[in-house]
Amino acid sequence: MTVSMTRRAALTGAATLPLAGAATPVLASSESQDDAGAAMPIARTFTLGEMPVTTLLDATALREGPKEIFGGNVSEEEFRKVSEENFISSEAAQFYFTPTLVETGGELVLFDTGLGQGGLPRALAAAGVTPEAIDVVVITHMHPDHIGGLMTDGAPTFPNARYVMGATEYNFWSAMDPGHRVGDLVAQNVTPLTERTTFIEDGARVASGITAVASHGHTPGHMCFMLDSGGRQLMLTADLANHYVWSFAHPDWAVSFDADKPAATQSRRQVLRMLAADRVPMIGYHMPFPAAGFVETRGDGFRYVPVSYQLMG
Incomplete structure (x- = not known):
């Protein structure tokens, strides 16, 4: 899928990024709690064929006024x-906010890096993984809650990793004038890593069993990633759909975070339709933790069905 997006459209979407004007997020820790005070796990491992897949809770936050965001x-x-x-x-x-760790058998691949406020390293530690052990860092798109954890005190958080990200996405945000929130963060956290980065397009093979799937609209170069192992598939949908009810039941509802809303709707319908038809599970960055579930068709929209024990082995 290709999409043409103006700079003005992208800036409009960027003005309402997650956590802009929101309450301070609760960071992942061994004693994480949601805003109701309930204890929450911060790492959950699923099994896809021979591929362990671990979701990592970087943070959680309660935000008021969801109608303006999702409807x-x-x-x-x-x-x-x-x-x-x-x-x-x-x-x-x-x-x-849920990055995902995938073990391919030869490499540890981390998808997205969270807000950069310390939650992700704690979640990795809960999974028994150090930042130094990460072999590949994949960025689905360059909103701040996905690239915030790339750097720590001016140095790469994952010092031994190679990096993978969409060429369209990087080219767009890196061309922003100084003073733009996303552009400045890209310059600070992403540009210093470009010599260690592979810039990809739709269909690229990221690592063994991992393929990029273009799903533009949320941002100019937003990508999902299909995992394949042992004859089974699972898709990392990133920010394709940002709420488990509103964005599924009504994929045409305008989401303030989406820069190109018609393209985002088209991507949402296309990918969710495929997941429902093929009964492929998904992990969504903003789904209720542990962020994994299935999709079914319901009326003119879809329904998100959280995983219980289906991916345990």
């Missing part, structure tokens, strides 16, 4: 009705 083109009444039908509040939403 910009619908009425207050419709948004409230859909929320009530799904047993969730229309006044606030819990956000989760």
Whole structure:
């Protein structure tokens, strides 16, 4: 899939990035709690064929005003009705930030690096992994909650890793004028790593059993990644759909985080339709932790079905 996106459209989406104006996130720790005070795990390992896949809770935060974020083109009444039908509040939403670690058999591959506030290293430690052990870091897109953890005190957080990211994505954000939030963070956290980076396009093979799938719209070069092992598949959907109810049940609802909303809707429908038809599980960066689930078709939209024990072996 290709998409043409103007700089103005991308800047509009970037102005409403996750956590902009939100409450301070609760960082992952051995005693992490959600905003209701409930204890939460911070690392969860699934099995895909012969490939261990571990979701890592970097942070979680409660944010008010979800209608403006996830239902910009619908009425207050419709948004409230859909929320009530799904047993969730229309006044606030819990956000989760979940990088994923994949063991290919030869390499440890980390997808996205969180907010850069210390949660990801603690989650990795809970999984028994040090930053030095990471072989490959893959960036799905360059919003701050995905690239914030690339650097620590001016040095690479993952000193032994090679890096993989979309060429379209990097080219767009690295061309921003100084003073732009995302552009400045890209210059600070991403550009210093370019000599160790492979820039990819749709269909690229990232590592053994890992293939890039273009899903542009959320950002100019947003990518999902398909994992294959032992005849089984799982897709890392990144920010394709950012809420497990609103973005699934109504994929056409305008999401403020999406820079090119028509393209994001097209990508959402295309990928979710494929996951539902082929019964392929997914891991979504902002899904309720541990962030893994299935997709089923429901009416004109979809339903997210959280994993229970299906990927345990």
